[in-house]
Amino acid sequence: MTHLWSGGDGEAKAVHSALGKRRGITLNTIQSTLKRLFEKGLLERDKVSHAHVYRARVSREDFHRGLLGELVGDLMHGQAEAVVSAFVDLTERAGPEHLERLEALVAERRRKLERGPR
Amino acid sequence: MSLAAQSAQLFLLAGVVFLALGALFAAVLVRLFGARLSRWDPRARHRALTLLAALPAASAVGLLFAASLPSLVALAVPGLDHCPVHDDGHAHLCFVHLPHVGIHAALLVSLVFLASYGLLRAVFAASSVLRALRVVAALARTGERRSDLGITIVETTQPLCFAAGLFRPRVLLSRGLFDALSAEERAVILAHERAHVRRRDALVASIARALAAFHLPWVGCWLVHELEVAAEQACDEEAAHCVTDRVAVAAAILAVERAAQDVVSRELGPVAVAFGARAVERRVEALLGDPPQQQSLRPLIVSFGIGVISLLVLADELHHLTESVLSVIAH
Secondary structure, three states, X not given: OHHHHOOOOOEHHHHHHHHHHHHOOOHHHHHHHHHHHHHOOOEEEEEEOOEEEEEEOOOHHHHHHHHHHHHHHHHOOHHHHHHEEEXXXXXXXXXXXXXXXXXXXXXXXXXXXXXXXX | OOHHHHHHHHHHHHHHHHHHHHHHHHHHHHHHHHHHHOOOOHHHHHHHHHHHHHHHHHHHHHHHHHHHHHHHHHHHOHHHOOHHHOOOOOOOOOOOOOOOOOOOHHHHHHHHHHHHHHHHHHHHHHHHHHHHHHHHHHHHHHOEEEOOOOEXXXXXXXXXXXXXXXXXXXXXXXXXXXXXXXXXXXXXXHHHHHHHHHHOHHHHHHHHHHHHOOOOHHHHHHHHHHHHHHHHHHHHHHHHHHHOOHHHHHHHHHHHHHHHHHHHXXXXXXXXXXXXXXXXXXXXXXXXXXXXXXXXXXXHHHHHHHHHHHHHHOHHHHHHHHHHHHHHHHO
16 A cells, blocks of 8 residues: 555556565565455556556545544444553543643743742 | 362352452452552552552462462372361362362352353453554554654544554654644653553553453442553653653643544544543643652562462461352352
């Protein structure tokens, strides 16, 4: 997907030359992976001569949005939440009134620090 | 039913009884010391809560081992075998003299039901963790790797930043947040997430969540939530140490929380507001207060040592008491 998103050639042989040889993956594996991604709806393809030419059907952003949606959905249901330590909790929000009070506290502390000890 | 199966039933029943005792003991500790614990330095609090999460399971294993110790000794030194003084109907918790009676059928069915329910829940939880790990791995593989910062940037405008993964945790930051943050805020957030990676918080939290299933429900929920807050606060403290400014960490938490307000609450609804208010409030107020004093875990370790020694010394009495209790509830 990364190869196709960055504008790489979508023919199986080209993907194999770009990735497969370096990673020791056979052309067959590349072909079946591309086919699986096509069947999952992540790629689309055109037949050019005898070969299929693949291209991404979803953008990287849409793909990531879907994955994050799945992750946040999972996080709402117990055990999987532990896998992720978010900077602010993905499933918990402070209300606006709490946030304003806390921001005022931080601003107040900043002012005190800037004035320095008397 | 074979004698070995009857013996296994007794050991299983003893294990469940010890587990229940451990859960009750943990509930009493939480009731007595929970409020005091929440004022501890977050790093020490996190360690203490992890130990507390393990208490029922650890006490079940420890008590079962101690209660079986006389039988294990008899296995090694036949001269110390005391079982022949009991009659055959006695609930022998013994590897040498297997009991001639099993436990009551209704009790056996309940135990099997309990064990199956626990196993089913564990399988569901494990599959959900595996799914989350696969999603995290896919995000890490397809995101933009920034080796200079040690992070992966995920292509979304949502303001997200998290450390994820059990054995090889990674820091993932969304493009939206990366672009929106100032250099100072970015430094705070990355220091915080790197602290999660270093401390292996996701792995500890996963184990603690699994162990929380052995607690009374309200204790388990309290433990999981307190552990999460303690881990966040411990990483806040490390980030504050890293950027040498506690107020900057508090400001960064509020900046990300402010950015997340619209996006996440729109999707998840107002149900989650109450919990989040508490966690963010506690973190920010702690950072605006004085730095926490280092807390020694020595009293806890000494208590644990005394507990282990007492169990070994009283193993014989515990063995007889367990057999007597089992004789009453098993039949």
